[in-house]
Amino acid sequence: MADKAKKSGTTSPGLAKGSTRAVWKGAITFGLVHIPIALHSATAESDLNFDWLDKRTGDPVGYKRINKRTGKEIESENIVKGLEYQKGEYVTLTGEEIAEAYPRTTQTIDIEAFVDIDEVPFVYLEKPYYTSPIMKGGKVYALLREALVQTGKAGIARVVIHTKQHLAILVPCGPALVLNLMRWGDEVRTWDDLDLPPANAKSAGLRENELKMAKQLIGDMAGHWKADEYRDSFHDAIMKLVDAKARAGDSQEAVRLEDAPQAAGADVIDLTELLKRSLQGGRASGKDEGGPARKAVAKSTGPAKKAATRERAVASAGRKTAARRKPAAKAASKTKRAA
Template sequence: MATGSRVLWKGAITFGLVHIPVGLHTASSEQGIDFDWLDKRSMDPVGYKRINKKTGKEIDKDNIVKGIEYEDGHYVIISPEEIAEAYPRTTQTIDIQRFIDAGDIPFVFLERPYYVAPINKGQKVYALLREALVKTGKIGLAKVVIATKQHLAALVPSGPALVLNLLRWGDEVKTLDGLDLPPAGAKAPGFSAAEMKMATQLIAEMSGDWNPDDFKDEFKHEVMKLVDKKVKAGKTETVIQPEEEAPGGAEIIDLSELLARSLKGGKKPAAKAAPAKKAAAKKSTPQRKAA
């Protein structure tokens, strides 16, 4: 199975009065080369220390506070209690805000995909939502909290699955202002009809089907070939790592009734929000239930 068996997050898709219990599974993995730092004299692993940049001395974590620079050299200090209060409230839902046309979101907003799978007898309503999205050509625009961070996300049908693609917020995507771009469409710079014909012909000749296996990370491939060669030649080093301290679904009631009540403008009950300080204290990770 591409996603593995571990569920990263459990909650529900909600829209109108409909509630679909689901779990999130990672849909991508980082496949780049991860170089570790080693001391060449002893082959000991090299870590990171908290260093005071002015004195050059190591500083205890108890003496570290968090600040936000609002002007050059001027900071506002934010306490742990204030940070906890600002954390998004726990909802455990993929709360669909609206449905939009599938082609309306520019690629630049896409950030990270997750597979969404039904749990706790949610297959029927899961399939209904998936097929309804396919039939209407729509995707769901939702808000979700994962590991104490709120995200904007697109819920997209993809074959037999629903994919939750985390999106960048609007203020995280830069505008085109300041870029020297040629006008689009009919106002484009004056290329000839012959040039356009040759360009479209070249595109047609180079066109093909999408197959991700046709494209590989060449740098990773070459480095791993070198690693394999050195392993076979016995050119390896032993590194001893220092010891470190280790740091429900809901039932579905009658679907037809929920859909009918949603169409009539029925309101769903407000989700009970867990206290922000408790949510922060749990320090949830993607492996646990998200805060």
């Protein structure tokens, strides 16, 4: 996994266009070191989502909330959330109880350990994000990236995104640090109950000549990974049909959303000093919510938050001023026309 992560930093014409829009902003923390970063989605979903339409009018067809026993429609105020505790037996939870159980949003990627990158099976990987340094954090970012490359390590971390806590692994990939969300240990099924052959050639009953021919065949078919050579043929065929219909005028233009504003900059705490203090004080506990690492993050992001608050206040004042001027402008226009 380590070699593949290092070699996959090159781009290809077949790859989807990148996005500079940040989906999350916070900081990577370990010891007393913090690295202000932004998360960017590393993948572009290509699933085709077909909507239901009324073929007579083209109107969208919606869904109704139906009581599965009576078949009657249920109003939203009469619907509660519940989990099946036993077969056919549910325990209901209120919105307040569910909200109370949500993990506290910290805006930090808390690295709890550094492990050999080859120790983590691919089956645990779920969704990748590119990270990029912000608030003058480029040097600290590069230091962590190069240290991980040279040691063959990856950072195992916890992060809360959209009120959901994730296990994650931070891996160097070309010029970037990739944060790959992971499945929890109890979400990956064991292979113990599967009828698998023994894990070595001798125990599996393989002969040397058989293994030699298999390796020769693999060598004959060996190549290099090129992402643009692998495409979803079904997706391409459907989109070709959609494009033909759109050119015939059967399409609607979607309104493009504005990009989120960039956060204001802030100074980065001296890296060398933090590294020395981290080594002297030992590894900081990821469970200490009031620990030095979190205080360092708060110190760094504080000026940015204040700057953002000032920007919002100025923008709000501008809008209010414009609103007050608008009636006056209308009145002046009417007076001019009357004259």
